[in-house]
Amino acid sequence: MNTEVIQDQLNKKVLDSLAEFIKKPGLACSSDVWRQRGSEIPTAALMLGVNVPDHAMTFRSLCNLLQDSVTPFVVSVHAKECAAVKLLIQKVLEQLMGRGVSVDEEQEDDTALLQKTQCTISALCQWYKTVTKERRRQENKCTQVSPKRKENLAKNDLPVVVIFKDFEAFNSQVLQDFILICSRYTQELPFVFIFGIATSPSAIQHRLPHSVSSLLCIEVFHSLSCTQHLASVFDKLILNSQFPFKLSSRVIQVLVGIFLYHDFSVQNFVKGLQFSMLEHFNSQPLSVLCCQKHEALLSAKILSKQNVERIRHLPSFMRYVETQEPQEQVRLLTNDEHVKEVCQKLLKNLHTYHKNYYPILQCLHSLTSSLPKFPLGKHIRELHVSCIEKNLWETEEYDSALQLLRILAKDELVAALRSCAEILKSANTKRMQNVLQQLEDFLGRLEALQGVSSEDSSGNGVVSAKMEYQRTDLFQLQKTLLEKESRRTKRMNPFEVLRSQVIDFIDSLVREYLTPAEFQPLNEVCYYSSSGVLRQRLNVTPRTSIQAALTHPFYYLKNESLKTNTGTISSAAPDLCIVYKLHLECGRLINLYDWLEAYVTVMSAAEDQDTNSEECGKFDSLKHARFIQAVSEMEFLGFVKSTKQKTDHVARLTWGGC
């Protein structure tokens, strides 16, 4: 439903920032400054940050943008494909000439002539000349251009853009050679390079020696940092009442945690979001009600009996029932139709709750984000998480934030309130308009205070001026300061009175609208809360699951006979599990014969307990073969490897038990 929207928004952000980038090199290379500079190749070093998974999309949109607006000759190369200069040149030629042909179908014969031996930049030069000639002729034919424009066209040769997607991964020798070769042809072929750099611009200096980098004319461009990118995605998708699907605080923490701790990839974040949405609609049958308001009301009317029963079992609904009158409680528990009606009412409430929640959240954030030390978090997502998790006004951080707000200077307060008013203007519910009016009222009163407070301050000035004439005596000074202090506490000036009123007003707003989502009846419909599942799916631990499979085969195989107590080794388990458990008891080097004997003991112990001990130690070739197969499987899984230190031993590759 909203995945396309997400993609669009992501793309838009990237495109906006890139449009500026591209125009610059495009313009620069068309101006004739470059021609004077001889063999310098204009180069854009595009700083993309370490979130490599996001780069693909950036480059795709960059390519499209360039092809649409600047030049059709765009090549993007990947380090993997270009292990040698030959391959790199071949790649460039393939992409360029192939594309030229697809534009002009008459020239198809030319590519047939292109042999592998001719795979040089000079061949490309020839091709470029013919193509540009062709273009110019066509343009002249199509439009009778004025001579002035013709000149322009002749001057502005279309640049050939080569995009190195992952600059760091390129073999530096290959790059050097390629740049040297290209610099020989800059007179005929207007090259422009774009380096996609993940780390820092100094990577260029690390890869290229001075003799090569002096052939480039490098300019650095910075793309949006990934945290900013995340913030905008967060703003648009999660802090938005438009989308009915919501995440609980735990889930948000997991997703943001993966982002911050592991990959910095916005794309993975969006994928996590999509996954949790899928999970939600898949696992929660009541998610039929998780849609736009009128659709939700419609589907609430035609809820099936089973779903009504499910609603009754929702914890939030049960809490709601408990607060009702006894008579109402009985009706809610017995009458399906009544439940449906109440359900519609509750859904409406939930929607209005969201509509009011987000503007107030943004207001509170804009008020507190400028406070020193960020008591309520730097980012709005932190504030959001703490709001939907618990009663915000009961936390210490909130208290300290309010205290800081209470000592805010006047102009700061006014500025903050103004921005709040801006936010509230975009909210279109009745209550928010009400709040806005009250806020503007406060603002007006603050403005009106202007004259009064200025008088006041001038009075203060006189006092301080007087003090200067007195002899500075430490004791005296202390005394006067104390006096001043006590006077201030006694009598607040009108601004201070008003300020505390404003803060109280904000406090009341927070208490009214920023209640945790968990207390809203029917919140389970919209909120996805199983963070454990999400963590298990998105932040996988392959080794733990392999170990779990080997120690507790029942967990995956679901065979009743495999249920065992921990610590014992069941012979019914697969051979691999038995061998694994036995090997846990060994040290770094494992004697194969001892291991085999232990294995056989376990196996024969199961077969018949009452055979005498002589036969116990012996084993047939079948068991031997099974053991060898299990050991080689262990080797394949990477738990042991053969070693040359001791004969008949294998080395363990893991530490410790499970």
Added chain:
Amino acid sequence: MSHQKSFQYADLLSVLERVVDIMSAPDQYSYPSVFIYGHRATGKSHVVLSIMKDLELPHASVDCVECVSSGLLFHQVLSAFFGPDAAALLPRCPSLSDFVRLYKQMSSNSPATQTRYIILDRAERMRDMDFSLLPALLRLQELVNDNVTVILLSEIVWEKFRPNTGCFEPLLFHFPDYSKGKSLVQILSWDHHPSYTPELYASYINILLGVFFSVCRDLRELRHLAVLNFSKFCEPLEKGEAKESDIHKLWKNIEPHLQRAMQTVYLREVSSVQWEQQQMDEKEATTLRVLSAHAHIELPYYSKFLLIAAYLASFNPARTDRRFFLKSHGKIRKTNFLKKHEKTSNHLLGPKPFPLDRLMAIFYSVVDSRVAPTASIFSQISSLVTLQLLSQVGHDDQLDSPKYKCSVSLDFILAISRCVCVCVRLLDLLALSLVIQSQVVRQERSLFTAVSNLHLL
């Protein structure tokens, strides 16, 4: 430009006389191969090519960087001498004998009336090609039985070329470097600005060389710098603040700019256009947005710790791990804690390879919280490798125990650890490893207090 050429000829007179001597009798067989070497931008290719052009000699000029295979080289030579049709006759993957056969065939059709020259620029690349190619080209004249001379141009001396099987010895020429006083000033003065007198430009060049000659003798680079900074030099003249004769005043004006240019332009940290723009809005004292100013890299939280762990593993001897990272590491023997060879600074020796296990062990002990060994932790290691912050050593045992090296500097690590941890312990560890590495081991007492501090934490 033509002035400049003639000047360069004069400067290299003795060499040139001999070179031209060889080429003076085009109808006779010439010496089979000539080897010319000299530093970058001493005018090797320029001289040879302009002789070819001025005397209108038949020649094929090939840059060896371009020839990724010997086939390309043959192709270019043949098409230069006998036209593209002849080159098209070459088989798909031509061998040396194919080339010789075709050359013979063609030259019998159109025998050389004067010596043909094959000029191979950046000939040092030839050494990486087929090992028989170089000896064969050196005596190509004998092979094809034609009046042909191969000229090799290189920055490397001939001794580095000579194959160990021996070969025909070419004629050697050396192009000497330009001296500061005479030639560089005069060469650079040739491209003086038309609206100013040559004397002014010459004095400008003198100032420029005074600043840059100690770091750069590359003619091309110096010309680049001269062009870039000249407008700044002329600024007081245009404003009328100084006259052309006030050399001292002009010098005062330009000197700080040149110093700054040495920090940025020479390293190509800013493009020439950016530099010019900066010069334009100089008055606002814009901070230079240079490449190295952005050395800081944003990394995910665990990547930072992985990098720190890798650094510690790379620069600390493995046997000290027990002491640094274990809470109870047994008795500390005061004597012989570090062996003698370990007392030399590890930073001088460079990073040492370490296995993945050790990296992970250090990582777990460095990170405060418990971290599950998730797939993304391991993928972060490999992405650090692709970002070239770590490098993988040894490619034989990829599956079982891959080995890595940390390839970032101490400053980088310190910057990262500063922004990552309020935790003093880690900084202590870093400091400790520093103490050990910087040979202050003799003051063992301070080290032990550091260790005991570590324990208290």
